[in-house]
Amino acid sequence: MTDITHSQTHKDVIVGIAITALISMAALHLSVLGPLAGLFIPLPILFYRFKLGRSLGLLILTAVTLIVTFIVGWNSIGTVAFLFELGLVGLILPEVFEMNMSVEKTVGITTGAVLATGAVMLALYSLLSTTSPWALVSDYLEKSAKLALAMYREMDASEEKIGILARSLDGIVYLVLRIMPAIVIVTTLFVVWSNLLLSRFLLRSKQLFCPDFGRLNQWKAPEPLIWVAIASGGLLLFGHPGIKMLGINGLIVIMTIYFFQGIAIVSFYFEKKQFPKILRAFLYGLIAVQQLLLLVVITVGFFDMWIDFRRTRKVES
Numbered sequence: 001m002t003d004i005t006h007s008q009t010h011k012d013v014i015v016g017i018a019i020t021a022l023i024s025m026a027a028l029h030l031s032v033l034g035p036l037a038g039l040f041i042p043l044p045i046l047f048y049r050f051k052l053g054r055s056l057g058l059l060i061l062t063a064v065t066l067i068v069t070f071i072v073g074w075n076s077i078g079t080v081a082f083l084f085e086l087g088l089v090g091l092i093l094p095e096v097f098e099m100n101m102s103v104e105k106t107v108g109i110t111t112g113a114v115l116a117t118g119a120v121m122l123a124l125y126s127l128l129s130t131t132s133p134w135a136l137v138s139d140y141l142e143k144s145a146k147l148a149l150a151m152y153r154e155m156d157a158s159e160e161k162i163g164i165l166a167r168s169l170d171g172i173v174y175l176v177l178r179i180m181p182a183i184v185i186v187t188t189l190f191v192v193w194s195n196l197l198l199s200r201f202l203l204r205s206k207q208l209f210c211p212d213f214g215r216l217n218q219w220k221a222p223e224p225l226i227w228v229a230i231a232s233g234g235l236l237l238f239g240h241p242g243i244k245m246l247g248i249n250g251l252i253v254i255m256t257i258y259f260f261q262g263i264a265i266v267s268f269y270f271e272k273k274q275f276p277k278i279l280r281a282f283l284y285g286l287i288a289v290q291q292l293l294l295l296v297v298i299t300v301g302f303f304d305m306w307i308d309f310r311r312t313r314k315v316e317s
Helices: 002-029 034-038 042-052 054-072 074-097 103-128 133-154 159-178 180-205 225-235 241-272 277-289 291-307 312-316
Strands: none
Touching: 002 034, 002 042, 002 054, 002 074, 042 054, 042 074, 042 180, 054 074, 074 103, 074 180, 103 133, 103 180, 133 159, 159 180, 159 241, 180 241, 225 241, 241 277, 241 291, 277 291
16 A cells, blocks of 8 residues: 555656646747746646645755756756746745635735745855846846847848837836836736636645635735835836836836736626636636736726725625
């Protein structure tokens, strides 16, 4: 019986490594669907962490990191580190799940832990390479921008469009570099939130532990968050570029949180009106690709505190 158990465990570890490695390579090599594939990297690690335990979950993440490093090479260590950070969500989220905290604390603690780990890794790498973290990120962005320009040329774009993009390259790098804190936080938040939602279905279907967060389509952002949004907006009125950038970074993060609230409202009405699952998937996809709809969802989430679209205050009273 013990031999059978060990054999099944070994099989699960191999399958976990294979699935995670395949998703990681898809995230790297699929041009359009790559970012979408990257969202799923933490999921198999999270599942096998619950099924096999903490140490074997860590083993799967370590093995996948080594495999990806071997395939892409040390020259792409920044990409490997990014994929490692995604996988780390699959290890940290279960730890917070077991604390049985609220959904806000679960997402907040997981996001904070992943960001702190990333900051430590960046600091250590900069010390070893005797280059400041700012210079490392700046150099990585410039290389990525040049690579994007080269790919654009290969797509047989007109010389006029290529020229416009080439002239705008420095400005794009300058802007992205200054809103990089918000981009990193928002990306991590989105990965954590997405995997929290996906893992609920997966863990319950396999009869593994999953905390009960209640009906997430009733979720609301903490009310004091509105003051952070107002303060971030107020910083835009200052003339100092650094203060303005602080305000812009703050607004990007806050608006992402209100996007989650807006999506919860959309999900609430999809459920209330009994929309077919195929139609729901189509509309969610439309929100993801249409910037105008995205802004509408954020606006709905932001004004929900005053309008109360789901009439949750009546239920609470």
